[in-house]
Amino acid sequence: RPHRTELYEDPPSGCWPIVYSPDYNITFMGLEKLHPFDAGKWGKVINFLKEEKLIADDLIVQAREATDEDLLVVHTRRYLNKLKWSFVVATITEIPPVAFLPNFVVQRKVLKPLRTQTGGTIMAGKLAMDRGWAINVGGGFHHCSSDKGGGFCAYADITLAIKFLFERVQGVSRATIIDLDAHQGNGHERDFMDDPRVYIMDAYNRYIYPGDGFAKRAIKRKVELEWGTEDTEYLQKVHTHVEGALNEFKPDIVVYNAGTDILDGDPLGGLAISPQGIVKRDEVVFRAARSRRIPVLMVTSGGYQKRTARIIADSILNLHSLGLLAREQAACAVGCSSVDHMVRDSAKDFSNLSLQ
Numbered sequence: 427r428p429h430r431t432e433l434y435e436d437p438p439s440g441c442w443p444i445v446y447s448p449d450y451n452i453t454f455m456g457l458e459k460l461h462p463f464d465a466g467k468w469g470k471v472i473n474f475l476k477e478e479k480l481i482a483d484d485l486i487v488q489a490r491e492a493t494d495e496d497l498l499v500v501h502t503r504r505y506l507n508k509l510k511w512s513f514v515v516a517t518i519t520e521i522p523p524v525a526f527l528p529n530f531v532v533q534r535k536v537l538k539p540l541r542t543q544t545g546g547t548i549m550a551g552k553l554a555m556d557r558g559w560a561i562n563v564g565g566g567f568h569h570c571s572s573d574k575g576g577g578f579c580a581y582a583d584i585t586l587a588i589k590f591l592f593e594r595v596q597g598v599s600r601a602t603i604i605d606l607d608a609h610q611g612n613g614h615e616r617d618f619m620d621d622p623r624v625y626i627m628d629a630y631n632r633y634i635y636p637g638d639g640f641a642k643r644a645i646k647r648k649v650e651l652e653w654g655t656e657d658t659e660y661l662q663k664v665h666t667h668v669e670g671a672l673n674e675f676k677p678d679i680v681v682y683n684a685g686t687d688i689l690d691g692d693p694l695g696g697l698a699i700s701p702q703g704i705v706k707r708d709e710v711v712f713r714a715a716r717s718r719r720i721p722v723l724m725v726t727s728g729g730y731q732k733r734t735a736r737i738i739a740d741s742i743l744n745l746h747s748l749g750l751l752a753r754e755q756a757a758c759a760v761g762c763s764s765v766d767h768m769v770r771d772s773a774k775d776f777s778n779l780s781l782q
Contacts, residue, residue, distance in 0.1 A: 428593050428594050429495050429496075429499075431493070431495070431496055431548075431590075432490055433490055433492065433496060433545050433548045433549050433552075433590075434548075434549070434552050434590070434594060436556075437487040437488075437549075437553070440485065441484075441485055441486060441487050442481055442485050442486060442487070442751075443487065443550065443553040443554065443556075443557040443559060443560035443561070444475075444481060444485075444486045444487065444560070444561050444563065444742075445486070445487045445488075445489050445546040445547075445549050445550045445553065445560065445561070445562045445563065446468065446472050446486050446487075446488070446489060446546065446562075446563040446564070447488055447489040447490075447542050447546065448469060449489070449491070449538065449539055449542040450468040450469065450489070450539055450542055450543050450546070450563070450564045451465060451466045451468055451469045451539065452465035452466075452535065452536060452539045453465065453466060454531075454535040464729070464730065464731070464732055464734065464735065467726075467729065467734060467735040467738075468543075468563050468564045468726070468735075470735035470736075470739075471563050471726070471735045471738045471739050471742075472486070472563060474735065474736060474739030474740075475739050475742060475743070478739070478743055480742070480743060480746060487549060487550075487553065489542050489543065489545050489546030489549060489562070489564075490542070490545045490546075490549065491538060491541045491542045491545050492541050492542075492544045492545040492548060492581065492586070494506060496544075496545065496548065496586070497541070497544070497581060497586070499586060499589050499590060499593070500572050500582050500585045500586045500589055500617065501572055501573070501581070501582065502572055502573045504573065505572065505573045505574070505575075509533075509537060509575075509580065510529055510533075511529065512524055512525050512526070512527050512528070512529050512532045513525040514575075515529075515532050515536060515537065515580065517576075518570075518575035518576055518577075518578070518579070518580050519536060519578055519580070520577070520578060521536075524536060536580075537580060540567070540580045540581055541581060542564075543562070543564035543565045543567075543583065544565065544567070544581040544583040544586060546562040546563075546564055546565055546583075547562045547564075547565035547566075547583035547584065547586065547587045547723070547725055548583070548586050548587050548590050549562075550562040550565075550587065550723050550724075550725070551587035551588070551590055551591050551595075551679070551681075551723050552590070552591070552594075552595060553723075554679060554721040554722060554723040555591065555595050555598065555678075555679065555721050557721075558716070558719075558721050558722075558752065559712070559715075559716070559721060559722050559723075559724075559750075559751060559752075560721075560722075560723050560724070561723075561724045561725075561726075561742065562723070562724070562725045562726070563726060563738075564725070564726060565583045565584075565725035565726065565727070566583070566584065566607065566683045566684070566685060566725035566726055566727025566728070567579030567580065567581055567582065567583050567584070567613065567727075568584055568605060568607060568609070568611035568612070568613050568614055568683055568727060569609070569611070569612055569613045569636060570582040570583075570613040571585070571612070571613040571614070571616040571617045572585065572616075572617055574613075574616075576613075576636065577609065577635060577636060578728075579613060582613050582614065582617060583725065584603060584611070584613070584614045584681055584683065584725065585613070585614050585617040585618070587681060587723065588601045588603075588614075588618075588624065588679075588681060591678075591679060592623065597678060598678045598679060599623055599678060600623050600624075600625075600675070600676065600677045600678050601623065601624050601625070601677050601678065601679050601680075601681060602624075602625045602626075602627065602671060602672065602675060602677035602679075602680050602681070602720075603618075603624065603625070603626045603627070603628075603680075603681045603683065604627050604668060604671065604680055604681070604682045604683070604711055605626065605627065605628040605629070605630070605683040606629050606664065606682070606683060606684060606685060606688070606707060606711070607630065607683050607684075607685025607687060607688075607727045607728045608630060608631050608634070608685055608687040608688045608692065608694070608695030608696065608697050608728065609630055609631070609634060609635055609636065609685070609687070609694075609695070609728060610628055610630045610636055610637070610638060610641065610642070611626070611628050611630075611641075611683060612636045612638035612641035612642075613641075614626065615628070615638070615641035615642070615643075615644035615645060616638075616640070616641050616644070618644055619641075619643065619644045625646050625647075625671065625674070625675040625677060626644055626645050626646055626647070627645070627646065627647035627649070627667055627668065627671040628645045628647070628648060628649065629649035629650075629651060629663065629664060629667065630649070630650065630651060631651050631652075631653065631655075631695060631696045631697055632650035632651060632652070633653060633696065634694065634695070634696055635694070646671070646674075646675070647667050647670065647671050647674075649663050649664075649667050651663075651697060653696050653697075654696070654697065654698045655697050655698060655699070656698050656699070656703075657699055657700055657702070657703035657706075660688070660697070660699055660703060660707070661703060661706055661707060661710065664707055664710055664711075665710050668710060668711055668714045669714055672714055672715070672718055672720070676718075676720075677720060678720070678721070679720065679721050679722070679723060680711070680715045680720050680721070680722045680723070681722075681723050681725070682708075682711050682712075682715075682722055682723065682724045682725070683725055683727045684707075684708055684711075684724050684725065684726055684727060684738075684741075685726070685727035685728040685729055686704055686726070686727075686728070686729030686731075686734040686737055686738060687727075687728035687729045687730055687734075688703075688704065688707075689701065689704060689729065689731060689733070689734060689737065691731060692729070692730050692731055693730055693731075694728070694730050695728070695730070701733070701736075701737045701740070704737050704741060705737065705740055705741045705744050708724070708741045708744075708745060709741075709744060709745060709748065709750070711724075712724075712745050712750045712751075713750065716750055726738055
C-alpha cells in the first residue's frame with residue numbers, strides 16, 4: 427500500500443504546472459562557488475519568467491521537500507544513512523570543503539535544497555498527467571541511482587517520479603526518458619536496467635563523465651556525440667531519434683531531462699550548441715510529445731555557465747508562444763490541435779534549419 431505523501435496533493439487549479447521553491451538555491455559562505463554549477467540558477471530562471479510576465483509567485487506550484495519516506499520508494503536506507511557523513515556528500519557534490527562541515531549544516535544547506543528539488547520532480551510527474559505538461563525548474567539528478575550518488579546528484583529524482591507514477595496514478599504503466607543533458611544518465615539507467623516499462627533515449631558526449639559502460643546496456647536509443655558537436659548535426663540527430671523513440675514505444679509519460687550543459691563553452695559538456703539551438707531542441711521534444719498527446723515532464727539538470735538561466739527561461743517562453751504550454755487541461759485539448767499542423771511543419775523546419 428503506497429504511503430501517504432503531501433507531494434501528491436493537488437495544487438490550486440489556477441496555477442501553472444511550473445514547480446519551484448526558493449529553497450532550491452544553494453547559498454552558504456561562498457562554498458557553492460567552488461563548484462562550476464551556478465547554484466542560484468533556478469531562482470534566476472523564475473525571475474526572468476516573472477520579468478516577462480509569464481508567471482507570478484502565486485501562479486507557480488510551490489515545491490515541497492521529499493521526506494525520507496518518499497525517498498525510500500527508491501533509495502535504500504543504507505544509502506540515505508551514508509548521506510549523514512559530510513565527506514560522502516562532499517564526494518557526491520564535488521565540493522571538497524563540505525567534508526569538514528558538521529553534517530547538520532550539510533543537511534540544511536546542501537541536501538535540503540536537493541531534497542526540495544526532488545520533491546518538485548515527483549510533484550511535477552503528477553501535474554504532467556493532470557495538465558498534459560509540467561516543468562520542474564530544478565531536478566534532473568540523472569547520475570544518482572537507488573544506492574549511489576555522484577556528479578552533483580544526491581537523490582534519484584527521475585527514478586522517483588516514474589516509480590511514484592507507476593504506483594499511484596492509474597493508467598501509467600510505461601514511461602520514456604529522453605535524456606539530452608551532455609552527460610550520460612547512468613543513474614536512471616542503472617535503476618531501470620531490467621524494467622521493460624521504461625524506454626531510455628540518451629544523447630551525450632561519449633568522452634566525458636561518467637562513461638558508465640554497464641549502465642549503457644539500459645539505453646534503448648543511444649546517441650553518442652563527438653567533442654564540439656554543433657547545432658545542425660545535433661538537432662538533426664535529436665529530431666530523428668526523439669521521433670524514432672516515440673514511434674517505437676508508446677509511453678504514458680515522457681520524462682525530459684533538458685540539461686543546458688550542451689551549450690558552447692560549457693566547461694564540463696564539451697559540445698558546441700548555441701542558445702538558439704537549445705531553445706529549438708526543447709521545442710523538438712515538446713512538439714513530438716504533445717502532437718502524440720503524451721504528457722511531458724521537463725527537468726532542467728546540468729548547465730554550468732551563468733547564461734544558462736536566461737536560455738532556460740527563453741526556451742519556456744518560446745514553448746509558450748508556440749502554444750505548446752497550455753495553462754489548463756481544457757485549453758490543452760484546444761491547443762494540441764494547433765500543435766498538429768505545427769508538427770507537420772516541423773519536417774519543413776528541419777530542411778530549413780539555418781541556425782547562426
